[in-house]
Amino acid sequence: MVPCPCCKKHIPDSMDTRMTNPKVAVLSGKGGTGKTLLAVNLAEVAGRSLYLDCDVEEPNGHLFFRPAELETQAIQVKIPQIDADLCDGCKICVDFCKFNALAFAGSKWILFEEICHSCGGCTLVCPQHALSERDKTIGQVQNGISEQVCVYSGFLNPGEASGIPIIKKLLAETRTADTAVIIDCPPGSACIVMESIKDADYCLLVAEPTIFGAHNLQMVHELVTLFHKPCGVVLNKCQAGDNPSERYCVEHDLPIVGRIDFDPVLGRLNSDGKIAARVSGTYNQRFSVIWQTILEETQLETAINS
Amino acid sequence: MKVAMPVNGQSMQDEVCESFGRAPFFLFYDTESEVPNFVDNVAAKSRGGAGIQAAQSLVDAAADVLLTPRCGENAAEVLAAANVAVYKTEGRSIEANLEAFGNGSLPLLQETHPGFHGHQND
Numbered sequence: 001m002v003p004c005p006c007c008k009k010h011i012p013d014s015m016d017t018r019m020t021n022p023k024v025a026v027l028s029g030k031g032g033t034g035k036t037l038l039a040v041n042l043a044e045v046a047g048r049s050l051y052l053d054c055d056v057e058e059p060n061g062h063l064f065f066r067p068a069e070l071e072t073q074a075i076q077v078k079i080p081q082i083d084a085d086l087c088d089g090c091k092i093c094v095d096f097c098k099f100n101a102l103a104f105a106g107s108k109w110i111l112f113e114e115i116c117h118s119c120g121g122c123t124l125v126c127p128q129h130a131l132s133e134r135d136k137t138i139g140q141v142q143n144g145i146s147e148q149v150c151v152y153s154g155f156l157n158p159g160e161a162s163g164i165p166i167i168k169k170l171l172a173e174t175r176t177a178d179t180a181v182i183i184d185c186p187p188g189s190a191c192i193v194m195e196s197i198k199d200a201d202y203c204l205l206v207a208e209p210t211i212f213g214a215h216n217l218q219m220v221h222e223l224v225t226l227f228h229k230p231c232g233v234v235l236n237k238c239q240a241g242d243n244p245s246e247r248y249c250v251e252h253d254l255p256i257v258g259r260i261d262f263d264p265v266l267g268r269l270n271s272d273g274k275i276a277a278r279v280s281g282t283y284n285q286r287f288s289v290i291w292q293t294i295l296e297e298t299q300l301e302t303a304i305n306s
Numbered sequence: 307m308k309v310a311m312p313v314n315g316q317s318m319q320d321e322v323c324e325s326f327g328r329a330p331f332f333l334f335y336d337t338e339s340e341v342p343n344f345v346d347n348v349a350a351k352s353r354g355g356a357g358i359q360a361a362q363s364l365v366d367a368a369a370d371v372l373l374t375p376r377c378g379e380n381a382a383e384v385l386a387a388a389n390v391a392v393y394k395t396e397g398r399s400i401e402a403n404l405e406a407f408g409n410g411s412l413p414l415l416q417e418t419h420p421g422f423h424g425h426q427n428d
Contacts, residue, residue: 098353103358
C-alpha cells in the first residue's frame, strides 16, 4: 500500500483500484511483433484478470485461452432503409454521405451497406422523412472463463467498415471490472487502435529488433504521446547485435519494461497454442517480472499525476 | 448521344485514365455535335467510395455511355441502375477510342473488380 501522495494518510478506493488493477493496453505499429503473446501471458500472470481481444479483424487470444462457459452476443449497428413511396429523388442524402455509401440512379435509391459508417446523418437530412434506420449485425462479442482469466473476444464480420462498435462493447466490460484489465489492441495506429487505448491507464508497446520495428514503434509512441498515456516498451525477439528499437527507446527516454529473447522454445509453445506462462515455470517467472515492472510503473504514474 | 470517358488531361490529345473513380477529369463527348466537354472529377479526392461518387456524377450528367479501361463493381451497379452502357477502351488515345466506339468495335466491359474501400488509390 502506498499512502496518498497529497495527504499521506488514506488512499481513495478508486485510486487504490487503479494502482493494483490497471488497465493495460498492449499495442504495436505492425502485426506479428508479439502483442497477443504479451497480452495473453500478462493476463495469465496477473492473477484474476480480464483479457479483452480488441483485434476484432483477426482475434486470436481465444485460441490460447480456449475459454469455457462461452456466451455470445451479436453486435449491431444502424443502417438506413428507404420508404420508396416517400422518396422524391432529391439526392440530399447522397450528397450528404461523406463515405459515398449512397447513390440514386434510374429512380432507384442504392445503399452500399459495407461502406455505410452508421452515422445516421442521411435519415436526419431527408426532407421527405423517407429514410429510417434498421439493425444490421456486424459481428459478435464472445466471453468465457479460462482458469483465473475472464476472456472477452470481439469478432468483426469480414467486409464490414468498422469494428469500433464491437470495441466499444468490449471496453464497456472494463467499467465494472475489479481486476487488472489487459487490452490486446489491433495492429497499427488508426482510429480502431485509438478507440482501444482510450480508457487505458498504461500502454505497453511491443517492438521487434529491426529498423522496420523501430519505425513502427515510433508510430505507436507518437500515438500514445498524443493521448497523454504513460507507456513502456517490451523488446521482443531480442538477439545479439544492434537493436534499433532499443536505440529508439534510449534516444526518446522510453522505459524498457521487459525483454524477451528470440527463443525457439517460446516460438514452439506459441505455435502450439500454449500459454507459455501457464505451462513453463521459466516463462511464468519472466512474464511475472514484466508484470511487476508494469505495476510499479503505473503506481509511479498515479503518484506523479495526483 | 453523350459519351463519358475518364481522362488524364483537358484536351483531346491527353490520354484515357487507367482509373475510373479517381480519374482527374471526365470527358463528355456529344456524338451529334462532336463537341468535347472536360469537367473535374469531383470524386477524385474522396476518401472512399470514389467509384460510386464518380458513377453518380455521370448519371447526374445524363451520360448514355461510359468508355473506360476498368470499373469497380459498386460503380457498375450505379451505372447499371441508370442504364449507362459501359464499354472497354483499347489503348490510351481518346480520339482512337471515340472512333472505335463510333464504328461499333469497342467491346462491352464484362469484368468489374471489387472495391478497395479507400485502401488503394484506384
